[in-house]
Amino acid sequence: MRELSVDEILDGIREHHTVVLEHIYQTYYDQIKYLVISNSGTQNDAEDIYQEALIVIYRKLKAGELEIENCSFNTYLYSVCKLLWLKQLEKKRIRPDELAEQENVSDFEQDDLLIVYEKSEKYKLFQKHFSRLQSDCKRILELTLEKYSLREIASKMGYGSEKYAKKKKYLCKERLIESIKKDPKYTELT
């Protein structure tokens, strides 16, 4: 595959373009892996950081806040991954001795990226617990958020009454909230 321009890569991320996402992985993942593993991380950490860096970039793109100036996509991605991994190390109270300061991202942008990252981590946890709910619970909560009335939900789900739909809805919500609160990661993130 030929070299892609920064804009082509960003468009690909914005549109979840599989070919572009695969290309990014094949071209850039190895150095991210090396970065993380050579600084107290595992392969799983590396994969996680790589994934979350792309999610953070996607979030910024979607908000229209992403500007890559004077550097290649490669350099930018590497800087974001390094920033996120430093943050994780800080949480684990490991002092990195080899990782130099960021050169390619301004202090202002670093703060901003970290705010997005923090929110992203939290939402990731919520989404993970959501994905583990039983499918009827997932469906009900989705319909609720899409502003369907209880009557419509009851009929879509094949429930006998609105009352039952309501009971079920709050039961599902309660289950979701409880499982989130029980996750040790939740206390860590809030």
Place this chain on the structure above:
Amino acid sequence: MTTKSTLELIDRYLNQDLRGNELSEFEKMLSNNPWFRKEVNLHKEINAALLEKDIMKLRNELKSIQAKQRTSRNKIIRMFPPNRYLFGSIAAAASIILIIGGILLFSKGDHVSNNSLYSNYYNPEEAITIVRSGGNTEDITLKEAMMAYQDKNYESAIELFSQEPQNNLAKFYMGLSYMETGNSKKAIELFNELISHQENLFVEQAEWYLGLSYLKIDEYEKAKELLTRIANSDNIYQTDAKKILKNL
């Protein structure tokens, strides 16, 4: 603990469904009670998170790309054990040919035994680093257990992990250690416990390794059932499970 009625009240507030007295009381609680404020905020954020279908989709896509690339890379490494570096670029070219050959061979299906499927897809999980601020006995035991596991000293890893029977991480890695020592029955027991317990972070991995353990002991039907479930979910091993099913 949130009671049902609080849950409903918060829900109605977030939908801007509260009026008059109910609303003013709610707002009073919000400003006076930090705990309540935190609770309402959590509900609000959860709602926002569940609406992010695009993010969930992108994350799954990235996961499956990683899983796919990981298996194809691991295959190359397995085909050229220790001295693979001697082959250099010839090896790279040859491995592509071998992989294509492998795929052709696989697609014949009936030539592949369940056990060779197992060894093709079983990748020992890497040990994880346990670093916590405190240094209680549980952490120390786990750390030693992980080191034993990392050093492939599975007997002592099992011994150490078994000292923390309530810890899910210990349970998971103990299962993996049993797999390494060939004691699939014990591994199956532990993975089943993790899965039935649900409230832990290892369910996805436990399902996958349970499936592989069943393959190993030729529990063909059980393996198939489990792998089908994985293939139809957003488990990180979804793609691998699909591939195995094709060959079963």
